[in-house]
Amino acid sequence: IDDEGRRVFDLRAQAGQRDFGQGAATRTWGFEGDYLGPTLRAARGERVVVDVVNGLPEPTSVHWHGMRLPAVMDGGPHQEVRPGATWSPTWTVDQPAATLWYHPHPHGKTEEHVYRGLAGMFIVDDEREGALPLPRDYGVDDFPVIVQDKNFDRDGQLRVTRNMFSDIGTLGDTLLVNGTVAPYLDVTTERVRLRLLNGSTARTYDFGLADDRPFALIGTDGGLLAAPHTTRRITLSPGERAEIVVDLRAGERVAVRSFPPALGNVFSDRFAGGRDTFDVLELRAAGTLATAPDLPDQLVPVERIDPASAVTTRSLDFAGRSIGGRSMDLGRIDATVVRGSVEIWEVTKLDGTPHNLHVHDVQFQVLSIGGDPPPPHLAGWKDTILLPDDDPVRIIMRFGDHADPNMPYMYHCHLLYHEDQGMMGQFVVV
Ligand code: C2O
Numbered sequence: 507i508d509d510e511g512r513r514v515f516d517l518r519a520q521a522g523q524r525d526f527g528q529g530a531a532t533r534t535w536g537f538e539g540d541y542l543g544p545t546l547r548a549a550r551g552e553r554v555v556v557d558v559v560n561g562l563p564e565p566t567s568v569h570w571h572g573m574r575l576p577a578v579m580d581g582g583p584h585q586e587v588r589p590g591a592t593w594s595p596t597w598t599v600d601q602p603a604a605t606l607w608y609h610p611h612p613h614g615k616t617e618e619h620v621y622r623g624l625a626g627m628f629i630v631d632d633e634r635e636g637a638l639p640l641p642r643d644y645g646v647d648d649f650p651v652i653v654q655d656k657n658f659d660r661d662g663q664l665r666v667t668r669n670m671f672s673d674i675g676t677l678g679d680t681l682l683v684n685g686t687v688a689p690y691l692d693v694t695t696e697r698v699r700l701r702l703l704n705g706s707t708a709r710t711y712d713f714g715l716a717d718d719r720p721f722a723l724i725g726t727d728g729g730l731l732a733a734p735h736t737t738r739r740i741t742l743s744p745g746e747r748a749e750i751v752v753d754l755r756a757g758e759r760v761a762v763r764s765f766p767p768a769l770g771n772v773f774s775d776r777f778a779g780g781r782d783t784f785d786v787l788e789l790r791a792a793g794t795l796a797t798a799p800d801l802p803d804q805l806v807p808v809e810r811i812d813p814a815s816a817v818t819t820r821s822l823d824f825a826g827r828s829i830g831g832r833s834m835d836l837g838r839i840d841a842t843v844v845r846g847s848v849e850i851w852e853v854t855k856l857d858g859t860p861h862n863l864h865v866h867d868v869q870f871q872v873l874s875i876g877g878d879p880p881p882p883h884l885a886g887w888k889d890t891i892l893l894p895d896d897d898p899v900r901i902i903m904r905f906g907d908h909a910d911p912n913m914p915y916m917y918h919c920h921l922l923y924h925e926d927q928g929m930m931g932q933f934v935v936v
């Protein structure tokens with residue numbers, strides 16, 4: 507805490523190396539270490555400042571994915587930090603408790619920077635969440651689970667690869683959780699909360715437990731659901747998060763697994779990871795487990811945004827490497843929205859390739875998918891959503907109060923190769 511009462515974080519991007527068991531040290535990038543970065547944590551209402559230092563040999567940036575904040579603090583491609591420079595964004599955290607994250611966003615190089623290891627979690631706390639009987643003892647019954655897939659070359663180095671049959675960017679054959687190959691977690695309580703983050707550049711996962719037991723989905727990108735949703739699977743495309751609570755019995759071992767995700771289009775499916783299964787993380791329960799309270803029936807009220815309050819409906823078509831037929835231009839504003847206003851965006855994916863939509867600064871709600879109401883796992887706050895083939899997805903959102911006609915926010919496909927290739931647009935809030 508500094509003398510202005512702000513919570514201060516240090517975040518130095520730097521080169522390092524790590525032993526991933528590839529027979530040689532792998533050259534990596536990380537924040538404050540050799541790979542990934544510290545979990546940042548702040549409460550709603552707190553003012554934070556992050557001293558981002560670029561210790562890398564090239565420009566990068568740090569974007570606060572899922573955070574509501576002024577555009578000049580957002581860390582997108584307009585806030586690049588030169589090598590050796592320090593950038594100190596500051597803002598007041600003003601949104602519900604949620605599992606957010608941070609990662610670089612340099613123009614055209616986001617895939618590479620994230621792939622080398624630059625990313626971390628940002629947990630927001632609030633009083634409502636704090637009053638619920640949920641596991642929240644970080645590192646004891648509440649764990650970050652950052653899932654990434656990697657390719658290593660014969661020299662044990664990270665390799666960005668292209669697949670000639672599916673242009674979705676790098677898909678790896680080796681899974682990491684929090685930077686560890688073949689990870690396990692010693693569990694000491696009968697109920698654990700896992701904060702799943704798909705921090706991969708291109709791969710979509712369909713998470714479940716290896717023995718198919720149900721678990722409780724309690725939160726999505728922007729915060730807790732209205733009530734726990736009992737399910738056996740949760741699909742996460744790149745950038746999405748889910749908070750799940752898993753029950754364990756003393757002495758047992760069970761893996762969190764990724765099952766083949768439904769990616770739509772039959773041809774691209776197998777080349778886009780649609781047939782792949784991975785064991786992600788083995789949960790190893792101790793011989794005796796500390797008891798945990800039952801999950802509450804209700805979590806937090808999720809106020810529904812009224813479609814009648816929308817001032818505009820915009821249509822965005824996703825196809826190839828462009829949105830609405832346009833490729834990203836840092837000098838062009840694609841949409842101007844009024845601060846505090848509500849808009850509906852109708853998003854349709856037309857090309858049978860996996861794409862998702864991420865919008866900066868907002869958490870949105872899904873109104874409908876192909877005309878149907880959203881399933882329970884898409885009924886809460888979201889900032890990133892996997893797009894189905896052809897069926898329009900209607901989302902509704904209220905924009906923030908931080909007006910700045912000169913500095914845009916981004917919206918884009920979060921398959922980072924697509925983003926780098928121009929599948930991104932810019933909006934300003936006026
Ligand atoms: Cu997580 Cu614009 O990104």
Ligand code: CU
Pocket residue numbers: 569570571572864865866867
């Ligand atoms: Cu973002």
Ligand code: CU
Pocket residue numbers: 860861862919920921924925929
């Ligand atoms: Cu895409």
